[in-house]
Amino acid sequence: MASYNYSYIFKYIIIGDMGVGKSCLLHQFTEKKFLPDCPHTIGVEFGTRIIEVNGQKIKLQIWDTAGQERFRAVTRSYYRGAAGALMVYDVTRRSTYNHLSSWLTDARNLTNPNTTIFLIGNKSDLESQRDVTYEEAKKFADDNGLTFLEASAKTGANVEESFIETAKTIFQNIQNGSLDLNAAESGVQQKTQPAPAVDLGDKPAANSGCGC
Amino acid sequence: MSDSQPNGNGSDETTPSPSIVSPQPVVADGADPLTHAVLAVPPPAAAAGTTSAPASRPISPAAPVSNGSAPAAAGRSRNAEFEALLEAPVIDIAKLRELSVGGIPETPGTRSLVWKLLLDFLPPDRERWPAVLAGRRALYSNFLDEVIVNPYAATATAQSDHPLNDNAESKWGEFFKDNEMLEQIDKDVRRTLTDISLFQSISHVPRPTSKTGTGITMESLCARVDRACLSTTHSEGGVKKKASTSYTPQAKSKPVALFQDDDDDDDASLFGGSSTSTPTKQKAAKTASADSAPFKNAVLAALIAPVDDPKTAQALDALDLSRSSALSSSTSSLSSSSTELSKSNTESDLMTRGAGHQEAHWEVVERILFVFAKLNPGIAYVQGMNEILGPLYYIFATDRSSEWADHCEADAFFCFTTIMAETRDNFIKHLDDTVAGIGGSMKQLMDLTLAIDPVLHAAMVKKNVQPTFFSFRWITLLFSQEFKLPDVFRLWDSIFAHKLRFGFVLFICAAMIVSVRSRLLAGEFADCIKLLQNYPPEIDIRTITTLAERLAIKWPQFRPQFI
Numbered sequence: 001m002a003s004y005n006y007s008y009i010f011k012y013i014i015i016g017d018m019g020v021g022k023s024c025l026l027h028q029f030t031e032k033k034f035l036p037d038c039p040h041t042i043g044v045e046f047g048t049r050i051i052e053v054n055g056q057k058i059k060l061q062i063w064d065t066a067g068q069e070r071f072r073a074v075t076r077s078y079y080r081g082a083a084g085a086l087m088v089y090d091v092t093r094r095s096t097y098n099h100l101s102s103w104l105t106d107a108r109n110l111t112n113p114n115t116t117i118f119l120i121g122n123k124s125d126l127e128s129q130r131d132v133t134y135e136e137a138k139k140f141a142d143d144n145g146l147t148f149l150e151a152s153a154k155t156g157a158n159v160e161e162s163f164i165e166t167a168k169t170i171f172q173n174i175q176n177g178s179l180d181l182n183a184a185e186s187g188v189q190q191k192t193q194p195a196p197a198v199d200l201g202d203k204p205a206a207n208s209g210c211g212c
Numbered sequence: 213m214s215d216s217q218p219n220g221n222g223s224d225e226t227t228p229s230p231s232i233v234s235p236q237p238v239v240a241d242g243a244d245p246l247t248h249a250v251l252a253v254p255p256p257a258a259a260a261g262t263t264s265a266p267a268s269r270p271i272s273p274a275a276p277v278s279n280g281s282a283p284a285a286a287g288r289s290r291n292a293e294f295e296a297l298l299e300a301p302v303i304d305i306a307k308l309r310e311l312s313v314g315g316i317p318e319t320p321g322t323r324s325l326v327w328k329l330l331l332d333f334l335p336p337d338r339e340r341w342p343a344v345l346a347g348r349r350a351l352y353s354n355f356l357d358e359v360i361v362n363p364y365a366a367t368a369t370a371q372s373d374h375p376l377n378d379n380a381e382s383k384w385g386e387f388f389k390d391n392e393m394l395e396q397i398d399k400d401v402r403r404t405l406t407d408i409s410l411f412q413s414i415s416h417v418p419r420p421t422s423k424t425g426t427g428i429t430m431e432s433l434c435a436r437v438d439r440a441c442l443s444t445t446h447s448e449g450g451v452k453k454k455a456s457t458s459y460t461p462q463a464k465s466k467p468v469a470l471f472q473d474d475d476d477d478d479d480a481s482l483f484g485g486s487s488t489s490t491p492t493k494q495k496a497a498k499t500a501s502a503d504s505a506p507f508k509n510a511v512l513a514a515l516i517a518p519v520d521d522p523k524t525a526q527a528l529d530a531l532d533l534s535r536s537s538a539l540s541s542s543t544s545s546l547s548s549s550s551t552e553l554s555k556s557n558t559e560s561d562l563m564t565r566g567a568g569h570q571e572a573h574w575e576v577v578e579r580i581l582f583v584f585a586k587l588n589p590g591i592a593y594v595q596g597m598n599e600i601l602g603p604l605y606y607i608f609a610t611d612r613s614s615e616w617a618d619h620c621e622a623d624a625f626f627c628f629t630t631i632m633a634e635t636r637d638n639f640i641k642h643l644d645d646t647v648a649g650i651g652g653s654m655k656q657l658m659d660l661t662l663a664i665d666p667v668l669h670a671a672m673v674k675k676n677v678q679p680t681f682f683s684f685r686w687i688t689l690l691f692s693q694e695f696k697l698p699d700v701f702r703l704w705d706s707i708f709a710h711k712l713r714f715g716f717v718l719f720i721c722a723a724m725i726v727s728v729r730s731r732l733l734a735g736e737f738a739d740c741i742k743l744l745q746n747y748p749p750e751i752d753i754r755t756i757t758t759l760a761e762r763l764a765i766k767w768p769q770f771r772p773q774f775i
Contacts, residue, residue, distance in 0.1 A: 018595070019399050039403055039693065042596045043684030046741045061738055068396070068595045070641050074650075074680060 006050050006057035010170055011187040012163070013078050015103050016088035017096040018067030021122040024153035025088065026064045029163050034154045041066040044078055051164055053171045060163065072106075079110035083179070083187025084118065084166040089137075091121040091150060092129040097137065104144060114179045115187065116169045117146050120162050124150040291317045298322070303329060303336040312709035313761070315702050315754075323701060324611040327604070330708040331627040345619070352583075352622035356420055359586040360431065360579070391437065393585060394578075397593050398437040401578040404598045410606055411574040417618050418569040432571060433578050577605055580625045584632070591632070594639040596685075599692045601628045603700050631690075634714050638688045653687050653718065654679035660722045660770045664763060668729050675737045682744035686721050690714075694724075699753040706757045712764060715772035723760035727751050 014022045023045060027035045030047040045064040050057055065075035079085070085107045089096040107117055119141045121132065134150055141148030147165060151158035173179035174188065181190055294317050297308055308329060316323045328334045335344055404411055419432065580601060585593040604627055608620035616623070643649030657679050662669040685693060690707065692700050703720065710716040724747065725732070732740050764771065
């Protein structure tokens with residue numbers, strides 16, 4: 001029972017061009033598996049996982065959005081109230097990197113100022129096809145105040161780290177007071193402890209369906 | 213409001229009263245009291261002539277019967293009814309619709325034929341079929357020439373035009389733009405219904421030949437994408453990339469990106485280098501006519517020359533090789549027979565690809581989507597269209613009669629066009645927030661849910677379970693990602709045949725929501741979203757269609773205005 005308890009819910013969104021592997025990252029994080037035949041996302045998909053940061057159990061509610069331009073109007077509504085935004089490009093496709101500034105503009109405009117934005121260069125396993133260097137992306141991240149990691153949804157490299165580092169930053173922001181939990185769209189919900197009976201309907205993330 | 217409401221709502225929060233639940237065995241989790249209350253209501257409105265369900269429909273609402281377990285005798289007589297209807301010189305379409313709402317028999321070829329009738333591809337008068345079919349198929353063939361062959365021929369021959377011509381009238385400009393769209397389609401078709409081996413296997417129908425030209429075989433669109441994208445594919449990573457559809461072949465850079473500024477230019481060799489870079493427009497322009505780095509010339513050569521240039525040909529061979537591995541690896545897991553099939557396919561693929569005659573089914577799907585997109589520039593291509601075309605194409609391509617199967621491409625194109633003509637508002641972004649668009653449909657769905665079940669509606673609102681979170685995909689893809697393929701077919705039988713046609717979709721959505729009522733009431737936000745995004749497979753599709761039919765009768769005010 002106790003293992004179902006968590007102190008916080010953090011809301012995340014995953015954004016970026018179509019085909020960069022957003023759904024695969026989510027699936028790798030929630031199911032610890034690579035899904036090679038992941039269909040494109042229409043609208044949004046949803047996944048959860050409970051993680052631990054500084055001894056606190058945190059439930060991540062992750063929205064994986066469709067990348068195609070047609071769905072932008074729909075997916076924009078998911079930015080609101082996100083505590084963390086994972087912005088993904090594909091290291092083997094420069095065009096997906098070139099579009100980051102447009103994704104970043106959306107993320108900055110549509111989330112609250114304290115939203116933690118994390119940049120992920122996915123498909124780092126495809127070294128031979130690399131089209132964007134680490135250094136170049138790192139500079140972009142530094143210039144824009146983003147945390148950055150290259151990751152691979154396929155091998156799992158840095159996937160955990162990306163999601164958990166984001167949570168750590170959010171948690172820090174809560175601790176130091178820069179993220180106001182009472183604000184309407186902080187993207188964080190604090191659960192009263194211990195988890196009350198209302199939470200009985202909640203299942204552990206491991207048992208729930210794939211959000212991919 | 214509803215006569216069933218008091219029953220359902222009175223006891224819904226607690227253990228369902230046994231007196232409400234039907235004593236008959238019901239599907240595991242569909243056993244929500246309200247579902248059965250709704251189902252159990254005798255349909256008095258039906259008498260008012262608002263239903264299209266025939267009185268003889270062998271559906272027992274309280275005890276949904278799965279497709280396979282219907283009494284054999286009833287099944288036979290039903291099949292006989294279909295047979296008799298379809299054999300008539302002039303087919304009674306109204307009667308056919310009535311019958312089909314309850315599901316089209318699984319007898320070979322029946323669904324393929326009935327869908328063509330329901331989607332107005334075939335006229336009811338059988339005598340007219342040969343002429344209509346010949347006309348439409350010839351028309352499709354013209355479309356292919358118009359959309360694929362001719363623009364390409366124009367780019368290849370026009371002296372005054374060249375790839376770097378930035379004049380708006382340049383055929384090359386359009387060609388590059390098309391390639392961008394093709395790249396999107398290409399990514400998606402490779403992951404269409406990947407659990408079905410058909411799409412990865414080779415079509416026995418040869419790639420169409422151009423009619424207007426000198427009988428030349430049409431170019432392969434995916435080869436065009438590959439050529440335009442200049443992937444480095446010979447490496448291990450490249451093969452892997454092809455093999456896994458989520459890491460579908462990517463452009464190193466889109467054709468257009470070739471002309472974007474890039475400060476990271478280096479001298480990587482085109483097909484063998486560890487990295488590829490994109491020349492700037494200026495650089496490319498400079499190198500277009502003059503001698504320059506082999507890389508840049510090769511870029512142009514690959515774009516211009518089909519397969520003549522040995523370097524390009526070499527690269528294309530590498531592509532083919534990697535695609536073939538993708539073919540065999542993606543199909544090998546299915547079954548031993550399909551592994552053999554894919555092996556032989558792979559060989560024949562390798563042998564014939566050069567000749568350009570054979571192709572995988574997904575390549576056919578790709579061509580249909582491209583032709584549709586070019587002929588309908590207002591919608592062009594939107595992700596998800598492949599999910600609608602996929603099941604349709606599957607039914608037509610697997611028709612046991614080769615007379616039909618051989619023409620599945622053209623036939624599927626027209627039927628797909630009909631479906632899109634009736635549902636395209638869902639795909640058009642600027643209609644999103646209008647009554648006609650997807651936003652309007654989703655609002656309607658919540659209003660209907662409120663009418664059917666205020667308690668459930670209130671719970672969903674309270675938990676912030678918004679329709680965009682789940683029904684966006686339900687509605688735009690016509691449930692093709694929500695159910696197993698046979699159930700999708702069954703559901704589409706009802707939709708295509710229904711009087712409300714795609715207006716029936718709304719009632720199916722509502723039926724799906726109501727069918728998981730107790731879990732929606734009990735679950736937290738996350739549970740509800742996961743439940744609706746991963747619809748429980750144990751709920752029988754017949755339960756849903758039957759309930760949807762009842763809801764459509766009961767709530768006529770939610771029928772689409774335009775019907």
